[in-house]
Structures are given as C-alpha cells and as structure tokens.
Amino acid sequence: MYLIVVAIGIYLLGGVASFLSGSSRRAAMAFGVGAAVLGAAAAAIPAGMALAGGSVEPIRWAWNMPLGSFSLAMDGLSALFVLPIVVLPALAAIYGSAYLDRAKSHGRSWLCFNLLAASMVLLVVARNGLLFLVAWEVMSLSSFFLVTSENEKESVRQAGWTYLIAMHLGTAFLLVMFLLLGRENNSLDFENFTAAGMPSVLFLLAVIGFGTKAGFLPLHVWLPEAHPAAPSHVSAVMSGVMIKTGIYGLVRTLTFLGPPLEWWGWVLIGVGVTSGILGVLLALSQSDLKRLLAYSSVENIGIITLSLGVGLVGLARGNMTVAVLGFAGGLLHVVNHALFKGLLFLGAGAVLHATGTREIDRLGGLIKKMPWTAATFLIASVAIAGLPPLNGFISELLIFVGSLKGMVALGSWGPAALLAAIGCLALIGGLAAACFAKAGGVVFLGEPRTEQAAKAHEVPSAMLIPMIALALACILIGLLAPLVLPWLSEAVAVAAGLPVETAHAELSGTTGLANGMAWAGGAVVVILGGLLLLRRRLLAGRKVETAGTWDCGYVAPTARMQYTASSFAEPLTEVFQMFLRTRREAQLPTGLFPREASLVTHTPDLFGESVFRPAFQGVKWLMGRLQWLQHGRLQLYVLYIVLALLILLAWKLG
Amino acid sequence: MNEPIDGLMVLLVLLNLWLLASSRLIACTRIVAAEGIALGLLPLLLSWDQGISGRLWFIAAASVIIRGVIFPQLLLKALRQANVQREVEPFVGYSLSIVIGVLTLAISFWLISRLPLPETPHLALLLPVALSTILIGLFVIISRKIAINQVLGYLVMENGIYVLGLALVKEIPALVELGVLLDAFVGVFVMTIATYHISREFEHLDADQLDSLKG
Numbered sequence: 001m002y003l004i005v006v007a008i009g010i011y012l013l014g015g016v017a018s019f020l021s022g023s024s025r026r027a028a029m030a031f032g033v034g035a036a037v038l039g040a041a042a043a044a045i046p047a048g049m050a051l052a053g054g055s056v057e058p059i060r061w062a063w064n065m066p067l068g069s070f071s072l073a074m075d076g077l078s079a080l081f082v083l084p085i086v087v088l089p090a091l092a093a094i095y096g097s098a099y100l101d102r103a104k105s106h107g108r109s110w111l112c113f114n115l116l117a118a119s120m121v122l123l124v125v126a127r128n129g130l131l132f133l134v135a136w137e138v139m140s141l142s143s144f145f146l147v148t149s150e151n152e153k154e155s156v157r158q159a160g161w162t163y164l165i166a167m168h169l170g171t172a173f174l175l176v177m178f179l180l181l182g183r184e185n186n187s188l189d190f191e192n193f194t195a196a197g198m199p200s201v202l203f204l205l206a207v208i209g210f211g212t213k214a215g216f217l218p219l220h221v222w223l224p225e226a227h228p229a230a231p232s233h234v235s236a237v238m239s240g241v242m243i244k245t246g247i248y249g250l251v252r253t254l255t256f257l258g259p260p261l262e263w264w265g266w267v268l269i270g271v272g273v274t275s276g277i278l279g280v281l282l283a284l285s286q287s288d289l290k291r292l293l294a295y296s297s298v299e300n301i302g303i304i305t306l307s308l309g310v311g312l313v314g315l316a317r318g319n320m321t322v323a324v325l326g327f328a329g330g331l332l333h334v335v336n337h338a339l340f341k342g343l344l345f346l347g348a349g350a351v352l353h354a355t356g357t358r359e360i361d362r363l364g365g366l367i368k369k370m371p372w373t374a375a376t377f378l379i380a381s382v383a384i385a386g387l388p389p390l391n392g393f394i395s396e397l398l399i400f401v402g403s404l405k406g407m408v409a410l411g412s413w414g415p416a417a418l419l420a421a422i423g424c425l426a427l428i429g430g431l432a433a434a435c436f437a438k439a440g441g442v443v444f445l446g447e448p449r450t451e452q453a454a455k456a457h458e459v460p461s462a463m464l465i466p467m468i469a470l471a472l473a474c475i476l477i478g479l480l481a482p483l484v485l486p487w488l489s490e491a492v493a494v495a496a497g498l499p500v501e502t503a504h505a506e507l508s509g510t511t512g513l514a515n516g517m518a519w520a521g522g523a524v525v526v527i528l529g530g531l532l533l534l535r536r537r538l539l540a541g542r543k544v545e546t547a548g549t550w551d552c553g554y555v556a557p558t559a560r561m562q563y564t565a566s567s568f569a570e571p572l573t574e575v576f577q578m579f580l581r582t583r584r585e586a587q588l589p590t591g592l593f594p595r596e597a598s599l600v601t602h603t604p605d606l607f608g609e610s611v612f613r614p615a616f617q618g619v620k621w622l623m624g625r626l627q628w629l630q631h632g633r634l635q636l637y638v639l640y641i642v643l644a645l646l647i648l649l650a651w652k653l654g
Numbered sequence: 655m656n657e658p659i660d661g662l663m664v665l666l667v668l669l670n671l672w673l674l675a676s677s678r679l680i681a682c683t684r685i686v687a688a689e690g691i692a693l694g695l696l697p698l699l700l701s702w703d704q705g706i707s708g709r710l711w712f713i714a715a716a717s718v719i720i721r722g723v724i725f726p727q728l729l730l731k732a733l734r735q736a737n738v739q740r741e742v743e744p745f746v747g748y749s750l751s752i753v754i755g756v757l758t759l760a761i762s763f764w765l766i767s768r769l770p771l772p773e774t775p776h777l778a779l780l781l782p783v784a785l786s787t788i789l790i791g792l793f794v795i796i797s798r799k800i801a802i803n804q805v806l807g808y809l810v811m812e813n814g815i816y817v818l819g820l821a822l823v824k825e826i827p828a829l830v831e832l833g834v835l836l837d838a839f840v841g842v843f844v845m846t847i848a849t850y851h852i853s854r855e856f857e858h859l860d861a862d863q864l865d866s867l868k869g
Contacts, residue, residue, distance in 0.1 A: 635795065635796045635798075638792060638795050641792075642789070649765055
C-alpha cells in the first residue's frame with residue numbers, strides 16, 4: 001500500500017518540478033512525462049496484487065481535520081479502477097510530449113496533468129468521506145485548468161465555465177450525501193458506513209452527484225463542450241478514466257447502502273438506456289470529431305450503467321448469476337472503454353495534429369498518409385462498436401448473457417423489461433457501428449476533401465507508440481477473454497457485496513462461452529490473415545493499378561462528390577429526428593443548370609439548449625433583479641452588515 | 655474604584671457624540687486621539703485595586719502612544735497632503751447624527767441588558783458604552799463621505815472592541831493586546847497611504863464617488 005503513497009508522491013513531485021522548470025521546455029517535459037510513467041509503475045504493483053487476490057495492507061494515518069482520517073485501502077474494486085487510471089495517463093503523457101506545441105513550455109499543463117492522475121488514484125483508494133471529497137475536488141479543479149489550457153480562445157473559456165459549474169453542482173449533491181451518511185454513522189470513514197436510515201435518498205443523491213461526473217443523460221451537457229476544448233491527450237484521460245470515477249463512486253456508494261432495492265436497478269437500467277441511445281444518436285449527428293467521441297462516451301457510460309442496473313436487479317432478486325454477470329460486464333466495460341476511447345481520442349488528436357482541423361467533412365483519405373494512425377483508429381472503432389473479436393464485444397457479451405439469464409430466471413414483469421433493455425443495447429451497438437463507420441470512413445477513406453487533409457503526414461513515433469500499445473491491449477483482451485475474466489472476480493465480489501468464491505464460480509460459468517468466443521476470434525484472425533496471403537499470391541506477378549477512391553467512373557471526379565459525414569448519417573438521423581432536432585439551412589438547386597446550392601446542418605444538444613440554457617437564463621435574470629443591492633457604495637455595504645448584525649442581535653436577544 | 659471608570663465611560667460617550675457633531679476633520683482626529691489616550695488609561699483603572707504590574711504599565715503606555723500620538727500624526731499628515739478641511743455634506747446631517755448616536759446608546763443598553771453576562775458591578779456602564787462605541791464607529795463609516803472619516807470610524811470601532819474585550823476578559827494577555835494594536839496600526843497605516851493615493855489620483859477624498867470604478 002505504501003507504493004500507492006509513493007506513486008502519489010512521484011506524481012506530485014514530478015508535477016511541481018515540471019512547473020518550476022520554467023522556461024526550459026525539455027526539463028518540464030522530462031519531469032512531467034517521467035513522473036506520469038514512474039507513478040504508474042509504482043501504483044500498478046499493489047493494484048495487480050489486489051486483483052490477483054492478495055491482500056494489501058491498508059494505511060490509516062491521523063489527519064488533523066474534523067471527521068477526517070487519512071485512510072487508504074486497496075480492494076479488488078479500487079484495483080480494477082487504479083490500473084486504467086495509471087496506465088492511460090502514462091501513455092497519454094508520452095503522447096503529449098510530442099503533441100503539445102513545441103514553441104512553448106508546458107510546466108503548468110504538466111503540473112495539472114500529474115495532479116489529475118494523483119487525485120484520481122487517491123480518490124479510488126480513499127476510505128474516508130472527507131479525503132474522498134478533497135481528492136474529488138482536486139480532480140475537478142486540475143482538469144478544469146487542463147480544459148482551459150488554450151484559454152485565449154473564447155470557446156475554450158466558455159467550455160471551461162460550463163465544466164466548472166457542472167462539476168460543482170454535482171459535488172453539491174455528493175456533499176449532502178456524505179453529510180447524511182456521516183450523520184447517521186457519526187464518522188466519515190467508509191468502514192463505518194452501514195445501511196443508513198434512508199438508503200433510497202442516498203442512492204438518488206449518488207446517482208445525480210456521480211452521474212454529473214460520469215455524464216448520465218441529461219447531466220452530460222459538459223462533456224461535448226469540455227472534451228473538444230481540452231488538448232487531445234487530456235481528453236483521452238478525461239474521457240477514458242476521469243468520467244469513470246463517477247462510476248466508481250456510484251458502485252462504492254452502493255456497497256454502503258446495504259441490500260439494494262429492486263427499483264434502484266431499474267432506475268440505473270433506465271438511465272443507461274436513455275444515455276446510451278441518445279448519446280449514440282447525438283454522436284452520429286456530430287460533425288466535429290472530438291464532439292462525436294465525447295457523445296460516444298455518454299453512450300458507453302450508458303452501457304456501463306445499464307449493466308450495473310442488471311446486476312442490481314439480480315442482487316435484489318437474489319439471483320447471483322445475473323448479479324455477477326451484470327457487475328462483471330459493467331466493470332469490464334469500464335476498463336475496455338478506457339482503452340478504446342483513450343485510443344480514439346489520441347487518434348483524433350493525431351488527425352488534428354496532422355491537419356489542423358477536427359471537422360470530419362474537411363478530412364478524408366488519411367489512411368494513405370497516416371497508415372498507423374488509421375489502423376489503430378479503426379481497431380478502436382471496431383472495439384467500441386462491440387464487434388468480435390475485440391474487447392468491446394466481450395464486455396457487451398457479458399451484459400447480454402447476464403440479461404438473458406435474468407430473463408429466464410426472473411418472474412413477474414422482469415423478463416419483458418429486460419428484453420426491452422436487451423433490445424436497446426442491441427440498438428445502441430448497431431448505431432455505434434454506424435457512427436464509427438461514419439467517423440472512420442469519412443476521415444480515413446476516400447480522397448482528401450481539403451488541402452489540409454491532402455498535406456497530412458504521419459505523426460511522430462512518440463505519439464504512435466501509445467496508440468499502438470492501446471490497440472494491442474484492445475486486441476489481447478478480446479482474444480484472451482477466458483484468461484482475463486477470472487481477474488474480475490475480486491472486483492465484482494466487492495461491488496456486489498458477495499464472497500469472492502461466488503463471484504469466481506459464477507464467472508467460471510462463462511468460461512465455456514468465452515473459450516468459444518476466443519476460438520472463433522482466433523479463427524477470424526487466421527481467416528483474415530489467410531485471405532490477405534491469398535490476395536498477395538493471386539496478385540503476384542500482375543500489374544496493380546491504383547485509381548481514385550469512389551470516382552464511379554467519372555472522367556473528372558472531384559473530392560466534393562464523395563459521401564460526406566452528414567449525408568452518410570442522414571438516413572439514420574432522419575428516423576430519429578424526433579430526438580435530435582437537427583436544424584437545416586438548405587439552399588436547394590433550381591433550374592436546369594443550377595449554379596449555387598448549399599446545405600448546412602447543425603445538431604444542438606437537446607438538453608443543453610432546451611433545459612439547461614433556459615434554466616440558467618432564469619437564474620441569471622433573478623440574480624439581475626438583485627443588482628440594485630450592488631451599487632459600489634462602500635458606505636451602504638457597511639450599512640448592510642450593521643443592519644444584519646443589529647437585526648440578528650435583536651432577534652436572538654429580544 | 656468605580657467612579658473613575660464610570661467617569662471615563664461618560665467621557666467616552668461625550669467624545670463619541672462630539673465626533674458625530676463636528677465637521678472639521680482636524681478636530682475629529684483630535685477627538686479620536688483623546689479617546690485613545692482615555693482608553694489607554696482604562697486597564698490601569700480596572701486593576702487599580704489588585705495592584706498594577708509592570709506589564710500593565712507597558713501595555714497602557716504602548717496603547718496611549720499608538721492611539722494617542724502615532725495614529726493622529728499619521729492622519730494629520732494625510733490630511734495635510736490631501737488638503738481637505740471639513741466634511742461639507744455628509745449623508746446624514748450633524749444634528750441627526752447626534753440623535754442617532756444617542757439612539758445607539760439606548761439600543762446598546764437594551765441589548766446588553768438581554769445578554770446573559772456575569773454580573774459584576776463595574777461593568778454596569780462598560781459594556782453598553784463599548785457596544786455603542788462600536789456602533790457609532792460603524793455609523794461614522796456609513797454616514798461620512800471623506801475617506802479620512804472612514805479611517806476615524808474604523809478607529810472608534812476598534813476602541814469599542816478594545817473596551818468590550820477589557821470588560822469581558824479583564825486580563826488580556828499582553829501578546830494578544832499588542833497583536834490587536836499592531837493590527838490596527840497596520841490598518842491605519844495602509845488606509846492613510848490609500849487615502850493619500852486616492853486624493854492624488856482623483857483630486858478629492860470623496861469615498862462616495864469611488865463607485866465610478868465598479869464594473
């Protein structure tokens with residue numbers, strides 16, 4: 001356990017050293033990246049031990065704070081989150097060393113980056129409410145400063161404010177939750193938290209408070225603003241692991257609340273289904289690559305939540321198979337999403353680095369210029385769409401199997417509801433596949449649509465290596481699923497409050513299925529390899545000509561004749577127009593030889609536009625009504641204070 | 655030894671009312687200086703019966719010198735530099751100010767009578783006068799426009815807090831007392847510098863017009 005403290009220390013020292021290196025760009029980078037990598041190595045050891053079932057000595061130091069104690073512990077659940085939390089920032093830091101602008105020194109950015117990593121590690125091993133909230137707040141603030149790295153742009157400042165306000169509104173709910181828990185138990189130590197008087201209230205507070213961080217619909221509005229604004233390696237960390245701390249918090253809170261009620265599970269399933277479907281629909285209709293990825297994070301958080309909901313329903317009904325599979329699917333998807341979403345953001349960053357734009361419709365044909373970036377991005381796309389044989393498929397498979405077993409085992413109206421959930425999950429998977437076919441296809445295939453895209457070049461190897469590592473992890477988890485699944489049992493046991501043996505036994509029940517999948521996946525790989533070899537054999541000795549992609553036999557094709565991202569998505573967005581409210585401004589071609597025509601589509605965030613904006617406008621209006629109080633006259637301010645004092649004195653004493 | 659203390663308190667009340675009635679800033683500064691000297695003697699009178707230690711002499715001397723000599727000198731210097739003589743148009747007129755001053759005394763007596771405090775004979779006047787001094791100090795800050803008057807109001811309020819502290823604790827540790835004095839000293843120091851700069855930048859010392867800077 002001391003290694004965790006050492007890791008946090010390394011992060012902090014490296015961050016501060018990087019900050020103090022001032023104008024020396026090299027030193028700042030060396031300290032920043034070095035700390036992120038070394039810290040990850042130190043923290044990964046105890047996490048690995050805990051996942052393997054070994055016990056890790058907890059730490060409990062006195063802390064001079066009311067109700068606070070510096071107590072840390074590592075159990076399976078913490079360990080499962082610690083691993084991605086340290087690995088992804090380490091890779092992102094290596095990537096960032098080449099990605100960040102070479103002209104400037106980035107000491108401040110590296111300080112915040114390492115603070116973010118340290119606070120996330122502290123957060124998942126903290127065992128005291130106060131310590132947890134402190135880490136939570138450090139995490140929110142350091143990521144706020146990272147989001148606003150390019151604060152000379154108006155849009156970035158705007159995104160930063162949205163993020164800061166959303167985070168603090170969420171934290172307010174958590175504060176109330178911990179205060180209630182602390183009042184019931186007279187202590188803020190997690191070990192003393194027991195089934196409190198009003199578990200349902202606490203559950204709802206946790207869903208809202210942690211859901212804001214995780215990005216549950218409709219609390220997701222900060223995600224599509226903050227992720228595009230942040231530098232890409234930061235978006236990767238934020239989307240890959242930071243939003244998962246919300247999931248961690250929710251699961252950890254569930255362990256305090258005693259035996260779950262069944263409707264909690266249905267609430268989570270409902271939240272998951274809405275986040276998943278609307279998230280992927282909004283992703284499908286975006287034209288900014290990083291905004292698309294941000295919405296896709298909402299979708300994946302939805303899948304995770306849905307899975308946890310299935311687990312809770314299983315627990316409440318006393319069906320351990322459903323419970324274990326639900327929690328295992330959700331937790332595995334947490335890890336998987338960290339891998340492939342991190343990879344996708346890094347890939348989007350590489351595209352941005354090479355072309356200077358995130359607009360999907362201004363790219364195209366990049367697979368020829370940036371083969372490695374394209375290959376890793378496409379692998380991640382396949383994984384995130386939940387296609388076999390990659391890792392996304394394995395976690396979604398667990399969720400499907402859990403829900404199907406639940407359908408068979410649960411009585412009353414459970415089967416119908418679960419069937420609906422399964423249908424929604426399948427719909428999410430299909431839409432995600434369409435969404436990433438659009439993103440990957442329009443960006444990497446075809447011909448370059450603009451000069452920027454035509455001039456693109458492959459990114460330096462410091463950026464490629466982390467991406468290749470993540471892509472390999474996606475493939476390995478997918479192919480080696482039978483070996484990976486048993487490692488989940490410790491985490492699932494903690495999350496579901498079951499003995500490790502039960503979790504292990506239930507997970508072993510899926511080994512046959514996983515084995516089958518692994519063989520099938522292996523077969524797919526072998527067949528693909530065989531086909532490639534065959535193609536080479538057949539083409540050997542023949543002349544190979546290359547022509548423009550999709551030129552459809554025209555004599556003088558232009559890149560503008562290609563399918564665009566919006567036209568690719570149009571049939572689907574048309575069907576779901578009810579939810580999306582896409583705005584179009586079309587100038588249709590007229591006459592026999594039309595000259596000008598244009599089409600602009602824009603899909604605003606439904607909730608941001610029609611719920612939060614009016615609400616905050618209302619608050620602003622109300623506050624504006626109070627402005628007469630604030631007129632800048634010192635004397636009257638003092639008068640307010642005196643009057644308040646006198647009135648209070650007279651009231652209490654009179 | 656109650657008569658001298660009561661006498662001192664009556665003097666303090668009269669000085670407060672005089673401050674509310676006078677428009678000439680030099681006179682106001684002198685009144686506050688006189689208050690400072692009077693209050694410097696208060697700890698001596700309070701412990702006359704028990705005998706006076708060297709420490710107490712030291713505190714009294716420091717208090718008299720800082721409140722009675724240094725503060726007024728700083729303020730007079732600031733007045734000379736700013737070249738203002740009198741507060742011409744305060745928010746609250748001088749006669750009304752006196753009425754309000756008397757009212758604060760009444761409110762203070764009423765409030766103190768309701769406060770659950772230990773009954774000690776020599777406190778009969780001390781606490782209400784202390785509270786009214788605090789309120790009058792705040793009133794000066796609120797009702798006057800010239801920045802120097804605001805500094806004076808702050809000092810009067812400080813005096814009130816000092817009396818309240820003496821009345822309640824009696825034996826204030828020397829360190830705390832010196833800390834409070836240092837605090838007030840730094841406060842006055844900063845404020846005189848600020849008023850000097852205000853008068854230099856804006857050619858007046860009218861705190862009322864400072865809201866032209868607000869966003």
